[in-house]
Amino acid sequence: MRNLQEAVLGHVKTMISQANNIVCVTGLGTVVESGGVDIWSSDNLYRIEKEYGDSPEEILSAGMYATKKEKYYKFYKKEVISTLPEPSETFAALKKLQDRGKLRATISMNIYGLEYRSGLRNVIEFQGTIYSNYCPMCKKNFPLDYILSAKNVPVCDECKVALRPGLRLFGESVRNDRMTEAAVACANADLVLVLGTNLYGSKVRYSTGHYTGNKLILINEEEHFTDRYADYVLHGKCKDILPQLVKDI
Numbered sequence: 001m002r003n004l005q006e007a008v009l010g011h012v013k014t015m016i017s018q019a020n021n022i023v024c025v026t027g028l029g030t031v032v033e034s035g036g037v038d039i040w041s042s043d044n045l046y047r048i049e050k051e052y053g054d055s056p057e058e059i060l061s062a063g064m065y066a067t068k069k070e071k072y073y074k075f076y077k078k079e080v081i082s083t084l085p086e087p088s089e090t091f092a093a094l095k096k097l098q099d100r101g102k103l104r105a106t107i108s109m110n111i112y113g114l115e116y117r118s119g120l121r122n123v124i125e126f127q128g129t130i131y132s133n134y135c136p137m138c139k140k141n142f143p144l145d146y147i148l149s150a151k152n153v154p155v156c157d158e159c160k161v162a163l164r165p166g167l168r169l170f171g172e173s174v175r176n177d178r179m180t181e182a183a184v185a186c187a188n189a190d191l192v193l194v195l196g197t198n199l200y201g202s203k204v205r206y207s208t209g210h211y212t213g214n215k216l217i218l219i220n221e222e223e224h225f226t227d228r229y230a231d232y233v234l235h236g237k238c239k240d241i242l243p244q245l246v247k248d249i
Contacts, residue, residue, distance in 0.1 A: 005234065012232050013245045015215050016102070019191040023211075024094060025107045025204055026115065027197020029221055033239045034114055036085035048079065061170040069153045069162050076165065077148060081130050084112065089239040090195060091118035093246045100249055105185040107207050109197060111167055124181045126174050126203050132166025135159050174203065183210040191215040195238045198224035 016022070032038050039048065039056045048056055052075055058064060059075045095118050097103035105122045106115050113131050115123040133142045135156035142163055147154045154163045168174060186192060187210040197204055198220060208216060218230035219238050227233045234241050 017249050021190045022103045023105045023185045023189040024193040026195050027109045029196025031110050034085035034088040057170050062172050073153050087114045087118040089243050093242040095119050096246050107182045128167040133163050136164045137161045182207040186210040194218045199226040199229050
């Protein structure tokens with residue numbers, strides 16, 4: 001098995017070196033390896049249900065934000081933004097691909113802005129970002145520190161209206177323009193990298209479904225039954241594998 005992984009590693013490295021239009025999809029695994037917390041792990045799901053009486057999906061929903069802002073923000077500030085990940089070696093490797101003129105777009109399934117903070121351009125954020133917070137009335141923007149420092153529900157300092165986090169809440173659709181951008185990017189790609197997620201999620205399937213080539217490369221720590229839909233699979237941490245693939249490119 002180890003020899004097979006090494007053979008695939010060498011073959012994938014050659015393909016990346018020859019590619020000129022790479023599109024990358026970044027998932028939750030890239031956040032966890034950067035120091036983020038996985039609130040969807042079985043242990044955390046159990047703890048959250050016990051502590052809050054609802055699942056993360058129910059709390060981070062449009063309905064909860066609309067009707068129970070105090071509960072929403074209590075959870076959001078403690079569980080989502082109290083521990084902020086820092087970009088891992090994965091993102092440094094992606095920046096290197098960009099600097100070499102190979103990485104053309106990154107489709108992010110995450111909310112922590114790790115791509116932009118690493119200097120990546122043309123980032124398509126399906127879920128929004130914690131760094132975009134605004135007043136729904138006057139549209140004034142507020143930094144993350146303003147949210148964190150609020151004692152209870154953060155409100156606009158002018159309108160006194162509860163701020164809206166710049167995330168796609170559960171129950172809301174992904175913006176059509178971002179869906180279109182992702183579809184076009186993958187359709188034009190000569191190689192697609194899927195990092196830190198499997199191919200099961202609907203938004204990952206939507207994006208990669210527009211890719212018609214035979215260089216869909218999946219790097220993920222855990223095995224999944226959808227691995228068979230990738231052309232090449234490497235199991236392990238993205239931050240360990242991707243730097244090897246872009247070395248000397």
